[in-house]
Amino acid sequence: MDQLIDQFFNLEIMVAAWPTVRQGLWMTLLICLAVIPMGLAGGLIAAYAAVARARALRWGAIAFVDFFRAIPPLVLLIFVYAGLPFAGLQLSPFMAVVIAFFLNNSAYYGEIFRAGIQSVGTGQSEAARSTGLSAAQTQAHVVLPQAMRNVLPDLLSNTIEVIKLTSLASVVSLGEMLHAADLARSVTYNASPIVLAAGIYLVLLWPLVRIVSRFGRRMDA
Amino acid sequence: MTQWERFLDTFFNAAVLTRYAPDILAGVWVTVQLSILIVIVGIGLGAGLAMLRAYRVRVLSLLIVIFADVFRALPPLVLILIAFFGLPNAGIMLSSFLVLFLVLTLTLAAFAEEIVWAGLTSVDRGQWEAARSTGLGFTQALVWVALPQAVRLAIPPLTNRAIAITKMTALGTVIGVPDILNQATTAQSFSGNASPLMLAALAYVALFLPFVILARWLERRFAWKKV
Numbered sequence: 001m002d003q004l005i006d007q008f009f010n011l012e013i014m015v016a017a018w019p020t021v022r023q024g025l026w027m028t029l030l031i032c033l034a035v036i037p038m039g040l041a042g043g044l045i046a047a048y049a050a051v052a053r054a055r056a057l058r059w060g061a062i063a064f065v066d067f068f069r070a071i072p073p074l075v076l077l078i079f080v081y082a083g084l085p086f087a088g089l090q091l092s093p094f095m096a097v098v099i100a101f102f103l104n105n106s107a108y109y110g111e112i113f114r115a116g117i118q119s120v121g122t123g124q125s126e127a128a129r130s131t132g133l134s135a136a137q138t139q140a141h142v143v144l145p146q147a148m149r150n151v152l153p154d155l156l157s158n159t160i161e162v163i164k165l166t167s168l169a170s171v172v173s174l175g176e177m178l179h180a181a182d183l184a185r186s187v188t189y190n191a192s193p194i195v196l197a198a199g200i201y202l203v204l205l206w207p208l209v210r211i212v213s214r215f216g217r218r219m220d221a
Numbered sequence: 222m223t224q225w226e227r228f229l230d231t232f233f234n235a236a237v238l239t240r241y242a243p244d245i246l247a248g249v250w251v252t253v254q255l256s257i258l259i260v261i262v263g264i265g266l267g268a269g270l271a272m273l274r275a276y277r278v279r280v281l282s283l284l285i286v287i288f289a290d291v292f293r294a295l296p297p298l299v300l301i302l303i304a305f306f307g308l309p310n311a312g313i314m315l316s317s318f319l320v321l322f323l324v325l326t327l328t329l330a331a332f333a334e335e336i337v338w339a340g341l342t343s344v345d346r347g348q349w350e351a352a353r354s355t356g357l358g359f360t361q362a363l364v365w366v367a368l369p370q371a372v373r374l375a376i377p378p379l380t381n382r383a384i385a386i387t388k389m390t391a392l393g394t395v396i397g398v399p400d401i402l403n404q405a406t407t408a409q410s411f412s413g414n415a416s417p418l419m420l421a422a423l424a425y426v427a428l429f430l431p432f433v434i435l436a437r438w439l440e441r442r443f444a445w446k447k448v
Contacts, residue, residue: 007311008303066437069384070429071422072391075402079418082406086231086415115440161385164296171395178299191307198299205294213290213335 010192017184017193024180025200031094031166031176035101036159042102043109048139050114061110068107074168076100081172093174097166105162112154116147153215160208164201177201234416241408241417248404249424255322255400256387263326263386264379267333271371274334275341275363285334292331298392300324305396321393329386336378340371377443380436384429391425401425 049061068076081096091099120143128138148155170179177197184193222230270289274282292300304320315323344367352362394403405421 004311007307066430066433067426069433070388070426072388072402072425074389074391074394075418075422075425078402078406079415079422082409083232083415083418087228160294164294167296167298168392170298178296178302182302185302185306189310191303191310194299194303194307198295198303201296201299202291202294206290209290209294 006190008191008195010190013184013188013190013192014196017181017188017196020180020184021177021193021196021200024175024177024197027169027174027176027180028163028166031097031101031169031174032163034098035105035166036162038098038102039105039109039162042106043111043113046106046110047113047117050110051117065107065110065114068103069111071104073100073104073165074171076104077168077172093169093172096172097169097174101162101165104165105158108158108161109155112151112158113147115154116151117143119150120146153212156208156215157212160205160212163205167201231415232419234412234414237408237412237414237416238420241404241412242420244404244408245401245417245420245424248399248401248421249428251318251398252390252400252428255318255325255390255393255398258322259325259329259387259390260383263329264333264383266326266330267335268337268368268372270330270334271337271341272363272368274338275367276359289331289334292328293335297324297328297386297389298395300328301392301396317393317396317398320396321390321398325386325389328389329383332382332386333375333379336375336382337371340374341367343374344370373443377436377440380432380439384432384436388425388429 046061046065049057050065052058052061077096077100080100081091081093084091124146125138125143128142129135133141166176167178169176170182173179177200178194181193181197185191270285274285301320301324304315304324305317308315308320341363348366348370349362352366353359357365390398390400391402393400394406397403401421401424405417408417409415
């Protein structure tokens, strides 16, 4: 028992590792700040392509979404980071993470937005158009707000997944929280720094997980 | 060499592909085995926990909720590193295969528990009352009346979640599980060529695309009628 506590909850080691882990936390937040808005924007584009009238656009969007939902994000990241240099495209770890996550997140957010847009009845946009709103105004003021509300739980749950996925950046040596913690682990031969990082993930994400569960219950009521 | 030839030579080099295809195929086998185990045990455990929660024993429900929340909030890679590097120093040796299996199975079980539980709570009260009034016990009503209806609701989200989590078997690369990605990165560093990575990416697409398309179909099949 003492051995377990010493190996996973060694306070002394956690305190010593804290400055490193905190630095990593900022990088984690920075990655989130870059990839979440980009994924939402890419997802919106993919969603509108998927419901477009032009068949080629629609099929292209569905192929894009399904392809990137079938590839594991880590495979994509390693392909971008370690494969593209062979084609003469050398990217920094941060850029590789941003590009790989942009492709992955756009596919997932795109699928959610598409479901949202299609959940709004056609009568809504017909009515909006007949009041004189343009096609763009109809989408911005009538369809999208309702679409977003309908898929809010899915958007939130996917955003949790995106935040968790930032931990993959440690594999390409980007100094985010898990990478920092693992560095401290390899120096101390003790897992407590990673447990500390796990605690921070828990503090950040537990409230969001709770909210997602509440959504589930409210919809059933 | 033209641009196009150089591209083919880098990503679809026939010599490199034939040399390393057997390794990657061995990786496919590892990934498939792991995925099947994770899906069966993870969904089974999750559904079991959701049913236990239906008995509404306060302490038990609280423990199940805490388990589901923690495993939904923590990135699997964090758990993998804690288990793989921490446990041996505490005297518990687990193989990298077992660590990956345990972490992903528990993660899938956490999500499956929440999905099946949401399905169970959405079953109409009248269904329960009718089932009980025909003389079924609580457990019988749960298994024969509530669960089948919950499962119908749960199938589309469960499929999506199972795909997302079995894809994470690629994380095993980090701790040395000889899966597709691991074989490919090894082959890449030996051959100095990106073709093995391309082959790995295509192998994942070949494995998972049918399920992604199945999930799309299931969603449409089980969708609520639009009002």
